[in-house]
Amino acid sequence: MTTVPTKAKSTAARKVGRTAVPRPKRPVKAGRLFTPWLLVVPALIWLVVFSLWPSINTVFLSFTDARPLSSDAAFIGTENFRTLLADPQVWTALLNSVIYMAICLPVLTVVPLLLAVLVEKKLPGITFFRTAFYTPVIASAVVVGLIWSWMLDDRGAINGMAESLGFVSESIPFLTDRWLLLISAISLTIWKGLGYYMIIYLAALGNIGKELHEAAALDGAGAARRLWSVTMPGVRGTMILVGILVCVSALRVFSELFILTNGTGGPGGEDNSLVMLIQQYARGFSGNLGYASALSLLLFLVTLVPMLVLARLNRKGAR
Amino acid sequence: MSTGEKVLRYVLLVIVLLITVGPFLWQLSTSLKGPGEDIYTATPTFIPSEPTLQNYFSVADAIPVWRYIGNSLLVAAVDVIGNILFATLAGFALARLRWRGRALVMGLFIATLVLPGESTIISQFLTIKSLGLADTLLGVALPGMISTLNVLLMYNAFRQIPDEIDQAAVVDGANAWQRLRYVCLPAVYGTIAVVAIFAFIGAWDDFLWPLIVLQSPDKLTLTVGLQYLKGTFSTDQRLIAAGTMIAFVPIALFFGALQRYFFRGVEEGGVKG
Numbered sequence: 001m002t003t004v005p006t007k008a009k010s011t012a013a014r015k016v017g018r019t020a021v022p023r024p025k026r027p028v029k030a031g032r033l034f035t036p037w038l039l040v041v042p043a044l045i046w047l048v049v050f051s052l053w054p055s056i057n058t059v060f061l062s063f064t065d066a067r068p069l070s071s072d073a074a075f076i077g078t079e080n081f082r083t084l085l086a087d088p089q090v091w092t093a094l095l096n097s098v099i100y101m102a103i104c105l106p107v108l109t110v111v112p113l114l115l116a117v118l119v120e121k122k123l124p125g126i127t128f129f130r131t132a133f134y135t136p137v138i139a140s141a142v143v144v145g146l147i148w149s150w151m152l153d154d155r156g157a158i159n160g161m162a163e164s165l166g167f168v169s170e171s172i173p174f175l176t177d178r179w180l181l182l183i184s185a186i187s188l189t190i191w192k193g194l195g196y197y198m199i200i201y202l203a204a205l206g207n208i209g210k211e212l213h214e215a216a217a218l219d220g221a222g223a224a225r226r227l228w229s230v231t232m233p234g235v236r237g238t239m240i241l242v243g244i245l246v247c248v249s250a251l252r253v254f255s256e257l258f259i260l261t262n263g264t265g266g267p268g269g270e271d272n273s274l275v276m277l278i279q280q281y282a283r284g285f286s287g288n289l290g291y292a293s294a295l296s297l298l299l300f301l302v303t304l305v306p307m308l309v310l311a312r313l314n315r316k317g318a319r
Numbered sequence: 320m321s322t323g324e325k326v327l328r329y330v331l332l333v334i335v336l337l338i339t340v341g342p343f344l345w346q347l348s349t350s351l352k353g354p355g356e357d358i359y360t361a362t363p364t365f366i367p368s369e370p371t372l373q374n375y376f377s378v379a380d381a382i383p384v385w386r387y388i389g390n391s392l393l394v395a396a397v398d399v400i401g402n403i404l405f406a407t408l409a410g411f412a413l414a415r416l417r418w419r420g421r422a423l424v425m426g427l428f429i430a431t432l433v434l435p436g437e438s439t440i441i442s443q444f445l446t447i448k449s450l451g452l453a454d455t456l457l458g459v460a461l462p463g464m465i466s467t468l469n470v471l472l473m474y475n476a477f478r479q480i481p482d483e484i485d486q487a488a489v490v491d492g493a494n495a496w497q498r499l500r501y502v503c504l505p506a507v508y509g510t511i512a513v514v515a516i517f518a519f520i521g522a523w524d525d526f527l528w529p530l531i532v533l534q535s536p537d538k539l540t541l542t543v544g545l546q547y548l549k550g551t552f553s554t555d556q557r558l559i560a561a562g563t564m565i566a567f568v569p570i571a572l573f574f575g576a577l578q579r580y581f582f583r584g585v586e587e588g589g590v591k592g
Binding site for chain 2: 035036037039040042043044046047049050051052053054055057058061066115118119121123127129130131132133134135136137138139140141142143146147148149150151153157191194195199202203248251252254255258259262263275278279282283289292293296297299300303304307
């Protein structure tokens with residue numbers, strides 16, 4: 001069709017299309033119209049009550065001085081946002097997030113792919129390895145945090161090993177130094193995330209035809225060459241998706257930092273993340289829900305950036 | 320595959336195994352060590368020389384661990400059942416039924432995926448509070464009872480059922496419920512297992528949300544209760560280790576029991592979202 005059809009025309013066209021294929025006439029039962037809604041309504045209510053409304057309400061709240069223990073909140077305009085922009089804690093948290101992303105993004109986009117290639121081949125016992133590699137994913141971030149606090153402790157396993165091997169004479173302050181603490185939390189996030197992204201890649205690898213690998217092998221391509229020229233292009237879309245997921249989860253990090261710092265945010269609160277700040281303002285008598293909401297809005301805007309990048313890359317890919 | 324490649328693959332597999340599972344085994348070993356053993360030596364031994372279960376009993380003296388397990392199980396059960404039931408129904412309606420408003424509802428579900436849960440947590444807390452559910456386990460469980468991601472996973476699984484099979488049931492006069500029960504449901508068991516696993520992990524492992532909702536010490540879930548171990552017993556690593564193992568073992572068993580369905584579900588393409 002060259003002209004843009006009017007609404008009336010297009011429905012007429014659809015009707016013609018429908019009568020073109022003769023179908024037995026059945027009376028439209030009330031159930032047919034009603035059932036889909038009946039099925040979808042519980043999920044829809046949840047969506048509205050626990051997703052849609054809270055996100056709209058967050059915007060309202062961010063312009064108020066709502067407190068955890070009092071019910072009335074006064075409209076205070078953009079004060080929360082002005083405070084936020086002048087708050088050095090916020091800038092530190094954002095800096096931490098950027099460092100988090102800069103390290104997590106390359107590592108968690110590439111290493112899980114290599115792991116997926118490693119466990120893809122059906123070898124005896126491979127299910128055991130797949131399951132074992134997934135273990136850190138299913139463990140609670142609290143459990144993982146507690147395990148790693150012990151490993152990274154001044155007298156813990158890693159310092160113990162480093163000392164007995166003679167690498168260091170004094171224990172490394174993994175949990176008390178501002179930068180080492182951040183690096184420790186990042187390592188923990190990476191360790192916990194490997195299995196998750198491996199599984200996503202594993203699903204994607206199944207879609208690459210075996211013939212491509214066989215043809216490349218016949219042409220004399222080695223394993224590394226096939227990884228680069230067959231596997232990587234084959235999972236390009238998944239790599240982009242994983243990269244975005246890694247970025248978003250790096251911005252949302254909370255539990256690892258909370259446990260490693262005992263909830264303090266590290267020396268002088270310098271290892272806080274945005275979510276840790278939100279949590280600190282949400283709890284206790286001195287809490288400030290309005291300010292926490294403004295921080296939430298900032299978190300949303302920041303995570304929107306990688307999402308928009310994904311949308312853009314997807315559109316390019318489709319073209 | 321040549322023998323050389325096989326050996327290389329197994330060597331790599333074992334190295335990754337040590338990295339991923341090693342810390343858990345180390346923690347397990349610490350939790351079994353007796354009070355007379357030096358767990359702080361520079362050259363730590365892996366096998367406990369005085370193996371004991373005493374640390375596990377001592378955890379129960381320090382925090383009401385059985386109660387916390389019960390609380391966590393309750394929250395997890397509500398979320399698993401809710402997600403299996405309602406995500407299946409909604410996913411089916413979106414994927415296999417034709418109705419006015421479907422595109423709009425679908426768009427809403429996809430749009431809310433963009434929202435990071437942490438950014439709505441304050442307002443969510445106020446919603447729970449206005450429902451009178453602050454500091455209750457129901458308040459912890461309620462928001463996770465139906466998750467958008469699970470609805471979309473089920474939608475994806477239902478959509479992959481070939482149209483002909485479904486159409487045959489329509490011609491035979493099956494209504495929507497019968498098509499769901501007898502035709503479509505058996506084809507998506509793998510994805511339902513994935514949904515169950517995700518819901519259980521999400522509820523059992525969650526930390527931030529129960530931390531914000533709960534105040535009373537006797538209502539805490541296991542993850543929130545555990546962090547008190549570190550505060551109270553920072554001097555005895557054996558107890559903390561036993562506590563983490565108590566939180567870790569149930570979920571490891573749950574996953575171990577369902578892992579076959581999980582990996583099958585992954586291969587069905589359920590996880591790609």
